[in-house]
Amino acid sequence: MSNQAVAGLAHVGVAVRDLSAAERTYQAxxxxxxGREDVPAEGxxxxxxxxxxxxxxxxxxLDPSAEAGVARFVRERGGGVHHLAFDTExxxxxxxxxxxxxxxxIGGGGRPGAEGRQVAFLHPRDTGGVLVELCxxxx
Amino acid sequence: MSNQAVAGLAHVGVAVRDLSAAERTYQAxxxxxxGREDVPAEGxxxxxxxxxxxxxxxxxxLDPSAEAGVARFVRERGGGVHHLAFDTExxxxxxxxxxxxxxxxIGGGGRPGAEGRQVAFLHPRDTGGVLVELCxxxx
Numbered sequence: 001m002s003n004q005a006v007a008g009l010a011h012v013g014v015a016v017r018d019l020s021a022a023e024r025t026y027q028a029x030x031x032x033x034x035g036r037e038d039v040p041a042e043g044x045x046x047x048x049x050x051x052x053x054x055x056x057x058x059x060x061x062l063d064p065s066a067e068a069g070v071a072r073f074v075r076e077r078g079g080g081v082h083h084l085a086f087d088t089e090x091x092x093x094x095x096x097x098x099x100x101x102x103x104x105x106i107g108g109g110g111r112p113g114a115e116g117r118q119v120a121f122l123h124p125r126d127t128g129g130v131l132v133e134l135c136x137x138x139x
Numbered sequence: 140m141s142n143q144a145v146a147g148l149a150h151v152g153v154a155v156r157d158l159s160a161a162e163r164t165y166q167a168x169x170x171x172x173x174g175r176e177d178v179p180a181e182g183x184x185x186x187x188x189x190x191x192x193x194x195x196x197x198x199x200x201l202d203p204s205a206e207a208g209v210a211r212f213v214r215e216r217g218g219g220v221h222h223l224a225f226d227t228e229x230x231x232x233x234x235x236x237x238x239x240x241x242x243x244x245i246g247g248g249g250r251p252g253a254e255g256r257q258v259a260f261l262h263p264r265d266t267g268g269v270l271v272e273l274c275x276x277x278x
Contacts, residue, residue, distance in 0.1 A: 006168075006169055006190060006191030007191060007192075008191050008192045008193070009148070009191060009192065009193045012151070012223060014267060014268065014269055015268070016267055016268060021267075022267040025265070025266060025267045026266075026267060028240050028242075029145075029237075029266065029271075030145055051145060051225070052145030052146060052147050052148060052225045052226070053146075053147045053148065054147070054148045054223075054225075058267070077216075077268075078268060079263075079267065079268030080220075080263065080268040080269055081219075081220035081223065081269055084151060084193075084220065086190070086191045086193075087191070098168075101167050103167075124218075124219065126164070127164060127165075127168065128153060128155055128160075128161040128164045128165060128197070128218060129153065129154070129155060129161075129216075129217060129218030129219040130153055130219055130220055132168075
């Protein structure tokens with residue numbers, strides 16, 4: 001993946017137990033609420049905010065007892081930064097370039113994410129401990 | 140803290156076991172290395188990179204057996220996103236505004252951080268689970 005493949009920070013994903021409480025906290029910190037959306041494929045309800053020009057995606061598990069994903073993250077850590085999402089102009093090209101370096105996305109390829117965008121996730125073991133999401137910019 | 144108090148994302152702090160290995164990983168992802176610095180007050184050696192226009196601060200503990208801070212984070216979680224840092228034009232004003240909402244920085248006030256900047260940290264319990272750093276912009 002060249003620098004060209006990553007066009008900027010899309011958002012910071014923050015896992016929370018209680019979306020409404022977290023929205024109030026971030027509003028107290030100066031954040032502006034943008035909207036909510038359910039993403040059943042990821043088992044989450046999300047809320048988008050901006051704080052200091054940064055998009056923050058709050059993630060609440062739809063089913064707090066679910067085995068994996070955000071539900072497990074919240075159970076084990078009580079919430080916190082869950083992933084970093086970068087914009088990419090061409091997801092297939094970015095994944096091809098990563099594949100050439102031996103880095104494959106979780107699940108093998110792209111899938112539908114929030115806001116109708118194609119996304120892919122890179123495993124923390126390949127990124128120095130950080131779950132990285134690549135989001136294709138809508139054209 | 141109003142939106143004005145937060146002028147943008149300063150960097151994403153990522154705790155790692157091995158700075159050199161993490162630098163290589165992020166370079167493989169397309170990041171550009173900017174430089175290293177020891178910050179003894181925080182018990183860390185840091186390396187700054189940019190990836191897709193985002194500054195990433197890799198943090199390696201100076202003493203991996205230290206009780207708290209990044210050393211403990213790495214022992215317990217094996218690395219990952221440690222904090223989000225936002226620029227602020229006036230740290231004293233931002234902390235005053237937060238104090239009026241009952242939010243006090245860790246240690247009670249500002250302190251010297253990386254790159255010769257005054258910084259303050261907000262506890263995750265006050266920010267929906269995220270360690271937040273406020274960095275005064277050099278004027």
